Amino acid sequence: MIGLIVNPIAGMGGKVALKGTDGVVEEAIKRGARPVAPDTVRLFLRELKAHPECNKLKFLTGPGPLGEDYLREFGFRFKVIPHREIRYKMVGDVEIPDTSSEDTKRLAREMLGKVELILFAGGDGTARDVMSAVGKSVPILGIPTGVKMYSGVFAVSPEKAAEVLVKFLRGEARLEEREVRDIDEDAFRRDEIRARTHGSALVPVVENLVQGSKEAIRANEAEELEALTEAVAEEILESDGIYFLGSGSTLKRIKDKLGIDGTLLGVDIVEVRNGTAKLLVKDATEEDLLRFLDGNPRVVVTVVGGLNFLFGRGNQQFSANVLRKISKENILVVATPDKLTGPIRVYTGDREVDEKLRGYIRVRVSPWMEKLVKVV
Incomplete structure (x- = not known):
């Protein structure tokens, strides 16, 4: 029973x-x-x-x-x-x-x-x-x-x-x-x-079928995280356009360095023009993201430490309806090496969208290095 x-x-x-x-x-x-x-x-x-x-x-x-x-x-x-x-x-x-x-x-x-x-x-x-x-x-x-x-x-x-x-x-x-x-x-x-x-x-x-627990950032990660987020923020300011900035402490550091009052635990919509970032929508909903899809937005997200999720844990605003219309090439993943403890997971509830995101994705792990990580 x-x-x-x-x-x-x-x-x-x-x-x-x-x-x-x-x-x-x-x-x-x-x-x-x-x-x-x-x-x-x-x-x-x-x-x-x-x-x-x-x-x-x-x-x-x-x-x-x-x-x-x-x-x-x-x-x-x-x-x-x-x-x-x-x-x-x-x-x-x-x-x-x-x-x-x-x-x-x-x-x-x-x-x-x-x-x-x-x-x-x-x-x-x-x-x-x-x-x-x-x-x-x-x-x-x-x-x-x-x-x-x-x-x-x-x-x-x-x-x-x-x-x-x-x-x-x-x-x-x-x-x-x-x-x-x-x-x-x-x-x-x-x-x-x-x-x-x-x-x-x-x-x-069962290995790879049951998730771990959410982990906090360890003290020895702070210095490399500071350098990484500084580099990513500078690159964002050099490329005009609409950005969907995800949740978490890593993304909050990037938002702070962009000079916007973004959320720690929500998704924010930002426009970059001539080296300046402007907050368009703070703590956006799925509906907000859908309204800006015509602007060919770029998505910046991190990996949830311990859980190894890119989409599907704590950021359901990035729904299947949203991600269906965003190319994989427009998704920038930022994470320190310590967070990459295995394959990255995505789960939107839509098999076609999940399959589009699977394979390998580039993860920015330092100011000067990317790593190819498998998405399952």
Whole structure:
């Protein structure tokens, strides 16, 4: 028996530059957000359906949008845990389930002693809820649906979560203790990082299929990072045009050197003319980026340390719709060598766009050097 818990509102804040969904679902919808978790869970189940092991599987899950709806849609065998009735509410013109973290915790507790593994669809907040309910009593694995996902308990994509589950059932996954990390989303939206480790959980790990934890910059990187960002900023100022500058401390250093009041944790749209940078849109949404695509923009991004993600973690403004219209040659990746601990990952949810970005990409690693790094 395998447990499945779905947080149906996870990830709604990503494309609309809210950097999370906790406590801001209404605001996300006002900005144009729509639920993303249902389709993510469907990607997972569609991939799982292709494996013969699925014929023997039985799930223990929550009612309706907490898991039952998706398992029923794909014809999986399942049992629903007795739970409160999940009602729906209208926010603007969008109908969403009226759920909370307490639903996740209660379902997780009900699964103790009854399942071999708990799968959950959500982000770091959902991971924290599951871990708080079960500790290390049962392995857990995240189907990545949130915005940040700094914890080391997530598969690298919904499809890879299906592969991990299959290998777990075959006895081919090793169990490891992995950190569950979360941040203060209110502070995050103010460009302040207040992250902490809340504990650890047992996770089935398969190399290259489960991500690590987000890492902070080490002190010995500071000097080379300063030189690298100085060189990149100078080169940007020498080439007129529209730039989409991504999130993170590396990009914030570049923004500061360009002389603009850019965000630390968001995406900014900048125009460079005659050696001067002008901030056009601060903390841009997916919709903002789409409006500037006709200007043949260049994208400058970094790699999320530890997670090895270029697109798909914390910068969902760079959606498939945006990246579909940007050539790979117009993407500049900036990262110190210490961040390049393996292949770079991209995940937009669109296989055609992901495939376009795969292969090899040039990464600027010093003022005078680039490195070819594989994108998977």
